[in-house]
Amino acid sequence: MLPENLQDNKAARLVEDSVLNAKLDRGEVTLEIAPGNIVDVCRRLKHEGGFIRLSDLTAVDRFPEEPRFEIIYHLHSLEHNERLRLRCRISGTGPAIDSVTEVWRSANWYEREVFDLFGVTFHNHPELDRILLPADWEGHPLRKDYPITGTRV
Amino acid sequence: MASSFTLTEPDLANSAAAPVTNTSSRRMILNMGPQHPSTHGVLRLELELEGEIIRSAKPDIGYLHTGIEKEFEVKNYQQAVTLTDRIDYLAPLSNNLCYSLAVEKLLGIEIPAMAQWTRVMLVELTRLNSHLVWLGTHALDIGAMSMFLYCMREREDILRIFEMYSGQRMMTSYIRIGGLALAPPRGWHNRIESFINGFPSKIDEYEELLTNNRIWIGRTKGVGFISVEDMLDLGVTGPMLRAAGVNWDTRKQAPYSSYEKFDFTVPVRTENDVYARYLVRIEEMRQSAKIVKQALEGMPEGAFQADAPGIILPEREKMKTQMESLIYHFKIVTEGFRVPEGEVYQVIESPRGELGYYVVSDGTAKPYRVHIHGPSFGNLQSIPTLAKGSMISDVIASMGSMDFVLGDTDR
Numbered sequence: 001m002l003p004e005n006l007q008d009n010k011a012a013r014l015v016e017d018s019v020l021n022a023k024l025d026r027g028e029v030t031l032e033i034a035p036g037n038i039v040d041v042c043r044r045l046k047h048e049g050g051f052i053r054l055s056d057l058t059a060v061d062r063f064p065e066e067p068r069f070e071i072i073y074h075l076h077s078l079e080h081n082e083r084l085r086l087r088c089r090i091s092g093t094g095p096a097i098d099s100v101t102e103v104w105r106s107a108n109w110y111e112r113e114v115f116d117l118f119g120v121t122f123h124n125h126p127e128l129d130r131i132l133l134p135a136d137w138e139g140h141p142l143r144k145d146y147p148i149t150g151t152r153v
Numbered sequence: 154m155a156s157s158f159t160l161t162e163p164d165l166a167n168s169a170a171a172p173v174t175n176t177s178s179r180r181m182i183l184n185m186g187p188q189h190p191s192t193h194g195v196l197r198l199e200l201e202l203e204g205e206i207i208r209s210a211k212p213d214i215g216y217l218h219t220g221i222e223k224e225f226e227v228k229n230y231q232q233a234v235t236l237t238d239r240i241d242y243l244a245p246l247s248n249n250l251c252y253s254l255a256v257e258k259l260l261g262i263e264i265p266a267m268a269q270w271t272r273v274m275l276v277e278l279t280r281l282n283s284h285l286v287w288l289g290t291h292a293l294d295i296g297a298m299s300m301f302l303y304c305m306r307e308r309e310d311i312l313r314i315f316e317m318y319s320g321q322r323m324m325t326s327y328i329r330i331g332g333l334a335l336a337p338p339r340g341w342h343n344r345i346e347s348f349i350n351g352f353p354s355k356i357d358e359y360e361e362l363l364t365n366n367r368i369w370i371g372r373t374k375g376v377g378f379i380s381v382e383d384m385l386d387l388g389v390t391g392p393m394l395r396a397a398g399v400n401w402d403t404r405k406q407a408p409y410s411s412y413e414k415f416d417f418t419v420p421v422r423t424e425n426d427v428y429a430r431y432l433v434r435i436e437e438m439r440q441s442a443k444i445v446k447q448a449l450e451g452m453p454e455g456a457f458q459a460d461a462p463g464i465i466l467p468e469r470e471k472m473k474t475q476m477e478s479l480i481y482h483f484k485i486v487t488e489g490f491r492v493p494e495g496e497v498y499q500v501i502e503s504p505r506g507e508l509g510y511y512v513v514s515d516g517t518a519k520p521y522r523v524h525i526h527g528p529s530f531g532n533l534q535s536i537p538t539l540a541k542g543s544m545i546s547d548v549i550a551s552m553g554s555m556d557f558v559l560g561d562t563d564r
Binding site for chain 2: 060083085141
């Protein structure tokens with residue numbers, strides 16, 4: 001399943017059974033994970049792989065492709081001085097994925113930001129509210145079908 | 154209402170752990186900010202108080218949200234450099250550098266040594282600039298008024314150095330994709346040299362005012378504790394983590410822009426309080442001054458921009474004589490340059506901690522997606538944990554010790 005240049009990558013091997021796709025590009029490792037497995041994979045990477053930090057969590061909108069959203073996790077291991085990127089592709093209709101806040105508490109605000117700006121729901125999130133925009137804001141600005149300028153008429 | 158008060162010797166060092174005497178008192182919600190001076194920007198804290206003890210704190214951010222990440226998607230790569238300045242307004246050059254490094258990694262271009270060393274020098278001056286503003290305002294919050302004036306005095310010198318090469322004091326956009334915007338002006342290095350030679354004695358001056366000051370120690374020692382496990386779990390990075398014994402500095406662990414060629418140490422302390430964070434940053438300033446000095450002394454000769462036709466604007470003279478250069482010029486100005494498809498997550502050590510840029514390219518001349526992971530965002534997330542159970546006056550000191558910038562948080 002893993003490409004040749006990732007055969008001796010410990011983190012990739014650890015979760016090999018859940019990896020849909022893996023690549024090493026410009027010195028950065030990206031593993032694609034099925035959305036249903038993300039919490040389990042993250043937990044294993046944290047407790048067995050040493051990735052004690054979630055450095056960053058964000059999303060990319062591939063509109064009009066389907067599956068539309070990519071949720072991107074940047075993991076960081078201080079012990080092995082290593083970084084790892086996880087990617088989950090989720091559908092554009094009712095986009096939702098499980099929250100990883102139970103693995104890293106820092107995911108709390110990162111996921112709220114993605115919810116706010118992309119409109120992706122995170123199941124089991126403790127307080128999924130808008131974080132940067134006002135509570136009554138309509139739409140999700142970082143979606144590709146949201147205009148950069150213009151007034152509503 | 155007559156109530157009995159007993160005056161006891163205030164235990165300043167342990168005020169964070171002051172016992173709650175009256176648990177039946179009514180809880181009160183207090184809104185701190187968004188215009189509170191100690192929030193340094195526009196942050197609102199919803200504090201649930203029991204007397205002066207904080208039972209819960211809820212930060213409310215977003216007041217400075219400007220949609221910069223959306224704006225990136227309609228600018229071409231080089232134009233977008235100017236946006237990065239405006240994210241963390243105390244460390245614009247660190248943001249320039251991180252974004253440029255990310256795009257350069259996508260492009261796969263090599264930056265000449267002289268540009269790399271100048272970049273290091275500039276981001277270290279930025280670190281000094283940022284730490285000076287932090288020290289001045291932090292001390293002002295706690296009541297040491299004169300510190301603010303001294304720190305601003307030295308910061309002014311740094312801003313003049315920035316002004317000299319770019320005409321701008323803060324948003325200089327001097328670090329560009331492929332190198333620097335312009336060749337450094339004549340006399341600029343001498344100016345930096347005279348500043349940096351005098352700077353260590355200025356740090357001594359600050360330390361004389363604060364390090365052994367009884368009031369300063371009373372307000373900062375033993376205040377603002379948060380466990381290392383909590384910090385790592387909540388995404389706290391930078392000097393806060395280093396003041397808790399975690400020796401992590403991206404400049405050492407994953408060197409970029411030839412940091413591996415510089416000789417400096419990363420200050421680490423284990424006390425994990427506001428005072429330790431102060432000492433860590435003071436030592437960081439000394440180390441930054443050392444790096445700037447090394448950069449000045451060992452500055453390599455050579456070009457200030459990469460040899461990358463089609464990405465770097467050609468010289469004016471060549472444009473008039475060579476057809477190819479004219480075409481490149483036209484292409485870069487009208488369309489920008491195309492960046493190969495791919496994605497990169499670049500991390501650098503900004504004055505506040507781990508700054509990350511995630512840049513996704515779809516092969517066109519505009520970034521498909523840029524995500525900025527500001528260090529303040531992670532650091533601020535620890536406020537509820539940090540403030541819980543402490544005195545309201547200590548929150549000012551703890552928040553100051555985090556050194557967050559709201560522009561960096563809200564983007």
